[in-house]
Amino acid sequence: MAKDIFKKCREYHDSHDARAQGFYPYFRCIDDSYGNHVMCQGSEKIMIGSNNYLGLAQDPRVIEAACDATRRFGSGCTGSRLLNGTISLHEELEAQLANFLQREAVLLFSTGFFANQGALTALLESDDSILCDRENHASIIEGCQTSVARLIPYRHNSAAALRNRLKRLPEESGKLVIMDGVFSMSGDIADLPTLLPVIKEYDGITYVDEAHSLGVLGPHGRGTVHHFGVNDEVDIVMGTFSKSLGSMGGFIAGSHEMIEFLKHKARCFIFTAALAPAVVGGVLKALEIMRQEPERIDQLWVNTRKMHEGFKAIGFNIGSTQTPIVPILIGSEAKAFIFSQRLFEEGIFATPAIYPAVRYGEAIVRTSFMSTHTENDLDLILEIFAKLARELGTFDDPVYTEPGRRRNVFDFALPEHHGAQEIRADSGVASLEESELYATVSR
Numbered sequence: 001m002a003k004d005i006f007k008k009c010r011e012y013h014d015s016h017d018a019r020a021q022g023f024y025p026y027f028r029c030i031d032d033s034y035g036n037h038v039m040c041q042g043s044e045k046i047m048i049g050s051n052n053y054l055g056l057a058q059d060p061r062v063i064e065a066a067c068d069a070t071r072r073f074g075s076g077c078t079g080s081r082l083l084n085g086t087i088s089l090h091e092e093l094e095a096q097l098a099n100f101l102q103r104e105a106v107l108l109f110s111t112g113f114f115a116n117q118g119a120l121t122a123l124l125e126s127d128d129s130i131l132c133d134r135e136n137h138a139s140i141i142e143g144c145q146t147s148v149a150r151l152i153p154y155r156h157n158s159a160a161a162l163r164n165r166l167k168r169l170p171e172e173s174g175k176l177v178i179m180d181g182v183f184s185m186s187g188d189i190a191d192l193p194t195l196l197p198v199i200k201e202y203d204g205i206t207y208v209d210e211a212h213s214l215g216v217l218g219p220h221g222r223g224t225v226h227h228f229g230v231n232d233e234v235d236i237v238m239g240t241f242s243k244s245l246g247s248m249g250g251f252i253a254g255s256h257e258m259i260e261f262l263k264h265k266a267r268c269f270i271f272t273a274a275l276a277p278a279v280v281g282g283v284l285k286a287l288e289i290m291r292q293e294p295e296r297i298d299q300l301w302v303n304t305r306k307m308h309e310g311f312k313a314i315g316f317n318i319g320s321t322q323t324p325i326v327p328i329l330i331g332s333e334a335k336a337f338i339f340s341q342r343l344f345e346e347g348i349f350a351t352p353a354i355y356p357a358v359r360y361g362e363a364i365v366r367t368s369f370m371s372t373h374t375e376n377d378l379d380l381i382l383e384i385f386a387k388l389a390r391e392l393g394t395f396d397d398p399v400y401t402e403p404g405r406r407r408n409v410f411d412f413a414l415p416e417h418h419g420a421q422e423i424r425a426d427s428g429v430a431s432l433e434e435s436e437l438y439a440t441v442s443r
C-alpha cells in the first residue's frame with residue numbers, strides 16, 4: 001500500500017490546541033486598515049505588528065496611483081515578464097530604483113522571497129560557497145537550499161566567525177557572503193564596516209538584503225549600504241516593496257551583466273506572472289513620496305528612539321535592536337502567546353515569533369513602529385505594556401526545554417547533494433556548536 005502522505009496533516013494539532021486554549025495569535029483577520037490602527041474582531045487596535053514603516057500603504061496618493069495603473073493596464077499582466085507580461089511601468093520602476101540606489105540595473109521579482117531564491121539559485125554553482133549569517137531571513141535560507149552551492153552558516157554579525165569560515169575554503173571556490181541589512185526579528189543592523197574588509201580579503205562577493213532597511217536607513221531611506229557609505233563595495237542589493245513601500249514584490253540590483261543574466265536564467269522570474277499594474281503603479285508613487293518627504297523617516301526614528309527607551313524603562317529586554325523592529329524577549333512560547341493575547345485584549349495588535357523564526361527558547365513578541373504612530377499611540381502602547389509587565393512580568397530569561405542546549409533557529413537537514421558532507425570534511429568540525437552549524441541555520 002502506498003504511503004499515506006496526509007497522515008502528518010491528520011496528526012497536526014498544534015494550531016488547534018492553541019485555539020482551544022484561547023491563545024492562538026495568528027491569522028487574525030483585519031476588517032479595515034488605517035495603517036497605524038486597524039479594525040479587528042469588532043474593535044480598533046493599534047497596529048505594531050506590520051512592516052509599513054512609513055505608513056505609505058494607506059497613503060491616498062499611492063492608492064490613486066494604483067487605481068490609475070489598473071485603469072490603464074488592467075487588473076493583471078496575465079503572463080511572465082519574459083513573454084507578454086512586461087508593461088512600461090515595470091521598466092520605469094526598474095529605472096527609478098537603479099537611479100535611487102545608485103546601481104547600474106534592477107530587476108523586479110513578484111515577491112522579495114522570489115528575488116532571493118531566484119538570484120541565489122541562478123548565480124551559484126556546485127563549486128561555490130554561500131556564507132550565510134545564521135539569523136538571515138527564511139527566503140535567503142530557501143534560496144541557499146535550492147541552490148546547488150555549499151551552504152556555510154556563520155555566527156550572527158561576526159566578522160571573526162566569517163573569517164574563520166572563509167579561510168578554510170579553497171582559494172579558487174566562488175564565495176558569496178549574504179546577510180540581512182536589518183535583521184527581521186532582532187532589529188540588528190548588519191555590521192558591514194567590520195564584515196566587508198574580511199570579505200574583500202578573501203575575494204568574496206557581498207549580497208545585502210535590504211528588505212527592512214529600505215525607507216528606514218541611509219539618506220532618503222536608501223538602505224544599509226548607503227547608511228554606512230559602502231554602496232560601491234557591495235556587489236548585490238536585494239529589496240522588497242512589502243515593507244516601507246507599502247505593497248508587495250521584490251527586486252535585485254547590481255551590474256548590467258548580472259541583471260541581464262538573471263532576466264534569462266532566474267526561474268523565479270521567468271516562470272511566474274509579472275507584478276500587477278496596481279502594485280507597480282503604487283510602488284512608483286510610494287518611492288517618489290519617500291524621496292520627497294524625508295521627514296517621514298525622521299519621524300520614524302523619533303518614534304523608534306522613544307519606544308526603545310520606553311520599553312527599557314519598563315524593564316523589558318529588547319535585545320540589541322538598533323531599528324524600528326523591537327523584539328520583546330519573552331522566552332517561553334506559551335508565555336509569548338499569552339502576552340500577545342493580553343495585548344490584543346487591551347487594544348494592541350502584535351504577534352509572537354517563536355522557534356524556528358527565532359532561536360529555540362527565545363520566543364519574542366515582535367513589535368515594529370511606524371512614522372504615522374502618534375505620540376498618543378506610543379504613550380498608550382507603553383502604558384499597556386507597563387500594565388502587562390505588572391500583571392505577567394517581563395519574562396527576560398530564555399527557556400530551554402533541553403537544558404544546556406541552545407539550538408539555533410530553523411533546523412534543517414542539508415540534503416546530501418548540497419554538499420553537507422564536504423562542508424564537514426572541509427571544516428574539521430569538532431565542537432558541538434560547530435557541528436550544529438551544519439544542521440541548523442535560521443529562519
Ligand SMILES: Cc1ncc(COP(=O)(O)O)c(C=O)c1O
Binds near residue numbers: 184211248
Ligand atoms: C529580510 C527579508 N528578506 C526577504 C523577505 C521577503 O520579502 P517579501 O515579503 O517581499 O516576499 C522578507 C519578508 O519578510 C524579509 O524580512
